[in-house]
Amino acid sequence: MNTAPPTSSSGASSAHPLGFLQSLLGSLRPPEWMVDELQNRVVLFLNHVLMQEPQAQERLKRQKGKPVKVQWGEVHLTLAATAAGLLERPAAGAVPELTVTLTQTSPLTLAQTVIAGDKPGVDIQGDVQLAAEVAWLVDNVRWDVEEDLSRLVGDAAAHTLVRVAGAAAQAVKSFVGRAPAGFARATPAPAPDRSGSAT
Numbered sequence: 257m258n259t260a261p262p263t264s265s266s267g268a269s270s271a272h273p274l275g276f277l278q279s280l281l282g283s284l285r286p287p288e289w290m291v292d293e294l295q296n297r298v299v300l301f302l303n304h305v306l307m308q309e310p311q312a313q314e315r316l317k318r319q320k321g322k323p324v325k326v327q328w329g330e331v332h333l334t335l336a337a338t339a340a341g342l343l344e345r346p347a348a349g350a351v352p353e354l355t356v357t358l359t360q361t362s363p364l365t366l367a368q369t370v371i372a373g374d375k376p377g378v379d380i381q382g383d384v385q386l387a388a389e390v391a392w393l394v395d396n397v398r399w400d401v402e403e404d405l406s407r408l409v410g411d412a413a414a415h416t417l418v419r420v421a422g423a424a425a426q427a428v429k430s431f432v433g434r435a436p437a438g439f440a441r442a443t444p445a446p447a448p449d450r451s452g453s454a455t
Contacts, residue, residue: 313341
């Protein structure tokens with residue numbers, strides 16, 4: 257008769273709620289049609305941004321048809337430049353000439369890095385010239401949020417929304433800078449004042 261005690265499936269993750277949350281998020285997989293649609297939306301958004309950057313489009317034209325695979329854990333997206341200097345998803349099975357892998361596997365760590373204004377760690381393998389062009393795009397292409405918002409709500413409202421969002425992002429960045437790595441510790445509540453003095 258087997259008398260071995262049952263083992264807990266939660267393991268060490270039960271000791272750290274964030275570790276449990278990360279493992280839970282890692283086990284959830286959206287259906288293929290949803291992933292496909294999301295990737296199409298990402299391509300549309302990137303092309304919208306690129307259409308505001310003629311120099312970026314000229315650089316991409318020189319790399320026409322070269323697939324670039326961006327990977328983060330199980331999530332990946334392969335893109336290739338078109339003759340117009342925009343992006344498209346190449347045919348299934350296209351062999352990437354460049355692979356860019358985000359090395360920070362924890363969603364929370366990655367979010368902390370991005371919010372703090374730092375670049376996430378990446379591992380790049382493949383065509384050196386293509387890698388140089390991708391690096392230039394990352395460093396120089398920016399989404400003009402205010403310009404897009406102004407078309408919807410007008411210049412004044414767009415300026416206000418961007419200013420408020422910037423202040424909120426700065427507050428989050430400041431909080432992340434003060435928080436311990438991985439939010440491992442909870443901040444202790446202040447001790448009650450027992451001096452008995454009236455305020």
